[in-house]
Amino acid sequence: MSEQFVPGGAALMAAAEVSSAPTYRPLPVVVASGEGAWLTDVDGHRYLDLLSGYSALNFGHRHPRLIAAAKDQLDRVTLTSRAFHHHRFADFCSELAELCAKDMVLPMNTGAEAVETAIKTARRWGYQVKGVPADQARIVVAAGNFHGRTTTIVGFSDDPAAREGFGPYAPGFDVVPFGDVAALADAVNDRTVAVLLEPIQGEAGVLVPPAGYLAAVRRITAERGALFIADEIQSGLGRTGTTFACEHEGVVPDMYVLGKALGGGVVPVSAVVASREVLGVFTPGSHGSTFGGNPLACAVALEVIAMLRTGEYQRRAAELGDHLLRELSSLSGSGAITAVRGRGLWAGIDIAPRFGSGREVAEALLRRGVLVKDTHGSTIRIAPPLVIEKDEINHALAQFRAVLSDG
Numbered sequence: 001m002s003e004q005f006v007p008g009g010a011a012l013m014a015a016a017e018v019s020s021a022p023t024y025r026p027l028p029v030v031v032a033s034g035e036g037a038w039l040t041d042v043d044g045h046r047y048l049d050l051l052s053g054y055s056a057l058n059f060g061h062r063h064p065r066l067i068a069a070a071k072d073q074l075d076r077v078t079l080t081s082r083a084f085h086h087h088r089f090a091d092f093c094s095e096l097a098e099l100c101a102k103d104m105v106l107p108m109n110t111g112a113e114a115v116e117t118a119i120k121t122a123r124r125w126g127y128q129v130k131g132v133p134a135d136q137a138r139i140v141v142a143a144g145n146f147h148g149r150t151t152t153i154v155g156f157s158d159d160p161a162a163r164e165g166f167g168p169y170a171p172g173f174d175v176v177p178f179g180d181v182a183a184l185a186d187a188v189n190d191r192t193v194a195v196l197l198e199p200i201q202g203e204a205g206v207l208v209p210p211a212g213y214l215a216a217v218r219r220i221t222a223e224r225g226a227l228f229i230a231d232e233i234q235s236g237l238g239r240t241g242t243t244f245a246c247e248h249e250g251v252v253p254d255m256y257v258l259g260k261a262l263g264g265g266v267v268p269v270s271a272v273v274a275s276r277e278v279l280g281v282f283t284p285g286s287h288g289s290t291f292g293g294n295p296l297a298c299a300v301a302l303e304v305i306a307m308l309r310t311g312e313y314q315r316r317a318a319e320l321g322d323h324l325l326r327e328l329s330s331l332s333g334s335g336a337i338t339a340v341r342g343r344g345l346w347a348g349i350d351i352a353p354r355f356g357s358g359r360e361v362a363e364a365l366l367r368r369g370v371l372v373k374d375t376h377g378s379t380i381r382i383a384p385p386l387v388i389e390k391d392e393i394n395h396a397l398a399q400f401r402a403v404l405s406d407g
């Protein structure tokens with residue numbers, strides 16, 4: 001079991017607090033390097049990273065294949081804009097489409113941009129294909145959603161921290177409880193162009209919907225002629241033990257929204273992936289991005305896709321995730337943990353109040369060399385890199401036991 005220590009870098013943390021806008025309250029650690037599942041701070045203390053950049057680092061820090069792909073591309077060409085073709089673009093689009101068993105890809109950079117792109121796609125599709133009257137399109141979303149930080153997206157969030165002070169909010173969204181089939185069926189009508197959901201709600205605390213929910217969403221949207229948009233930015237690309245979280249219910253959405261791990265933790269890469277009928281609604285000039293689909297992004301993402309095609313990471317997430325969730329559930333016997341949710345290498349753990357807030361537990365783990373993130377007061381979220389080893393998971397679990405027995 002690790003000794004406790006005090007992380008270094010106090011001066012750098014204080015300086016950051018003075019000169020950076022206060023949008024985050026980071027844990028008190030200053031990272032200087034990373035490799036695989038491990039980070040090292042400015043004083044040389046080592047930490048097991050159980051957050052993985054919210055699943056942007058599914059392949060760990062600086063995976064040799066991804067760094068090699070990036071370095072190779074850095075020596076060729078990094079940006080052309082979409083005004084010209086470049087040598088990685090066709091392969092990136094066709095291989096990502098194939099991974100998703102779809103026809104077309106629309107690349108962007110961040111997750112929020114991809115969600116915005118999905119919203120624009122669904123509305124255009126609604127007017128052109130479904131025949132919704134002009135400016136009447138509606139999109140059904142779930143309570144507790146997290147889809148990014150743009151003004152449109154925070155307008156349909158119900159998290160006050162994300163939303164307050166940023167109005168007026170864009171109209172056209174209907175919010176229903178997550179996991180409630182009847183509410184969803186009531187909300188989808190002839191003006192509904194899409195249902196936009198996270199198959200598992202990450203930010204909300206790794207909420208897995210009741211069995212059959214995603215299949216019901218698929219059936220209802222198909223019957224009523226609305227698109228099913230799966231925001232798999234965090235749940236996708238191996239995290240839950242399958243390439244996409246929708247696969248656990250055998251569901252194929254009309255549109256995948258991807259991001260985070262698609263860029264391998266090296267560059268921001270996001271995309272919307274759908275059929276020709278859906279993404280074909282765009283025309284030159286109707287949407288775009290200066291950096292979207294750039295050569296460096298495509299080179300790294302192509303390597304990510306090749307790594308996912310081996311199935312190794314999905315398999316690791318499934319096997320190690322079973323172990324992790326089983327061990328966490330057994331910890332709940334002590335009374336310190338009131339609930340454990342998850343799928344694959346992804347878990348939300350609710351901490352009993354007398355053992356401290358989520359933040360306090362995260363800080364105690366930090367002093368024992370384990371990095372996690374708290375959410376919504378009392379929940380700890382963990383999403384280790386899929387390259388983590390079983391003995392490293394066991395090491396982290398030992399630190400959890402130590403922290404939760406101190407209460």
Ligand SMILES: *Cc1c(COP(=O)(O)O)cnc(C)c1O
Binds near residue numbers: 198
């Ligand atoms: C992180 C995330 C986003 C936003 O991605 P950014 O790259 O931060 O804009 C959207 N949807 C989900 C489900 C996410 O986890």
